[in-house]
Amino acid sequence: MKAVVAWAMAVAFILSAIPAEAQSRRGRPAPPPREPTPRAPADDDDQAPVAHTEPVILPPQNPLEMSAEVRDRIGSSWTGGPPAPEGALHQIRWFPYFEERKGDYRARILPPVLLEQTRGIHDPTQALYGVPQREDTEGLYGLLYYRRRSLTLDADVVFPAFWRLRSGANHVLVAGPIVHREAPQENDNWLAPLVFEGARADGGYFHSPLLLTTTNWSTDHAFTLVGPYFRSRVDTTVTSGVVPFFFHGDNGHSDGTRNSYTLVPPLFYYHAEDEFAERSITVAGPIVRESTPKREIFDVGPLFFHIKGKPDTGGVDEEHTTLMPFFHYGHSPDQSLFILPGYYRRVSQASDTLLSLIYSHAETRHGSTSLTAVGPILPLYWNYRDRDLGINAWAAFPFLYSSSSPVGHDWLTPLVGHFERVNESHSWWVFPTLTVATDTHGVEVDLHPLVYIGRTDDRSHTVVAPIVWDFASPKSRTTIGFPLFWRFSDAEDDSVTQVAANTLYTQKRVAGGIDWEFHLLPVFSYGQDPTGYFWNVLFGLAGYSRHGSSEQVRAMWIPFDVNTASATAATRATSSVVNPF
DSSP states (O other): OHHHHHHHHHHHHHHHHSOHHHHHTTTSOOOOOOOOOOOOOOOGGGOOOOOOOOOOOOOOSSTTOOOHHHHHHHTOOOOSOOOOOOSOEEEEEETTEEEEEETTEEEEEETTTEEEEEEOOOOGGGGGGTOOSSOEEEEEETTTEEEEEOSSEEEEEETTTEEEEEETTEEEEEETTEEEEEETTEEEEEETTTEEEEEETTEEEEEEGGGTEEEEEOSSEEEEEETTEEEEEETTEEEEEETTTEEEEEOOOOSSOOEEEEEEGGGTEEEEEETTTTEEEEEETTEEEEEOSSEEEEEETTTEEEEEEOGGGTOOSOEEEEETTTEEEEEETTEEEEEETTEEEEEESSOEEEEESSEEEEEEGGGTEEEEEEOSSSOOEEEEEETTTTEEEEEETTTEEEEEETTEEEEEOSSEEEEEETTTEEEEEETTTEEEEEETTEEEEEETTTEEEEEETTEEEEEETTTEEEEEOSSEEEEEETTTEEEEEETTTTEEEEEETTEEEEEEEETTEEEEEEEETTTEEEEEETTEEEEEETTTTEEEEEETTEEEEEETTEEEEOOHHHHHHHHHHHHHHHOOO
16 A cells, blocks of 8 residues: 555656646647757857757556556555545535535435445546446445445345345345355255255255255265265265165275275175285174185184185195184194194194193204103103203102203202202202202391391391391391380481380480480489480489589479579579668
């Protein structure tokens, strides 16, 4: 808008500089400039100046018009609407009628019958100001009828029942529940709330709530719902069904990548195909059949299961059959598996495992490890060997167990056992519950569940349950002789709390020394600290305490201050009051 105002001011300045004669010829073609009159040659010193005429500059047809390129460059806020009306203002007032006119603008008011405004009224003088080339009229008549006529917008509205609107090529007609709209390659027809129908260049829609029907479609998608029936399309993929009885889907590809499925829940039926993966699966109740390029699967759950490989199409030459719970057999190029109740046999290139109720044998890593057992219903003999790690363990139940390896040696009988970790620990077990263990950190002797004695580095413990409990470390120690003796000490602040029968002893470090107390409950108490001491009989029936210069005596549990200096000062003060002379 600022650019428009600047342009108008520049035009006004140019017009003010045009001579009156030139302005009188405004609108006519400018005459060509006159040629200077030829003069006779003269001396150079006597040549007269040649007369020239002023050029005539006419204003542009529409001084406010601006190209799109200029508008984008300067960022004008001009929106293309007509400018404010120009010219003299004329008014007509015949009460209650009022009319106002200015240039191409007119307003008429006759309350409550007429309220009207018009732009673009034919006026030759307005051609310079970019007014509309067609009348633009809008008005309200009788407070119910609204009317608009313009180049791009028409409206006829009888509120609230009738609407007729036009916006460019879009036409809308509303008459109560009836709606009709037309536009290029589009239309809509509604009878609310019964039927809604419309069409577009690439599709359309139809909705009928009473018929439980809705559908919409276009070139790339569509959806239809009629009661329990539905159908959906996205590009070439179509899904349809009748809920909850039937469902079907198909991507519709014809390039070798077709996928489809069918589901019938009441019949427990499902079928799906994948053309690209060459895979299909069918489920009919307990029967399952699946086919892939590598294998065929056929199951009758939960009893029979069968898998067969397809070596001709990239699969493995394998077959597995299971009849629950009686039998299983399967084989592939590198292993086989056979299972019966009480019998298991698995053979592969690196291992061979046989398990039965009487005898079992297993080898792994091409014989590097082996396990042989007689049992397990009645375990008699067990032998395990790992040749790579040097481990050999065997047992003759229930008499002897022995194990040896580079890291240790163990043996166990029903009465005694020994467990050793080379250069680390030794442990002994003696029937029924005695264990003795030593290692690089200490020793432990336990007679479960009564005696536990041990030491680990700088910590120790002794327990004779439930009488003696002693736990010691560099920072604290707890000793209990249940139920008469209890002692707790903390080395960080030299604190001690000890209860022995009816005696109590407490101690802690304070500034200047140790603060300690001894109580023979309930008879006598005595204690000291760096500033004094105290004693009590029967918790204060008689007692005395001194802390620094403060002294206190207790008699019949009543404390009396007996500080000598204080008592003397009090006596002197009393004497001076009684006998001031």
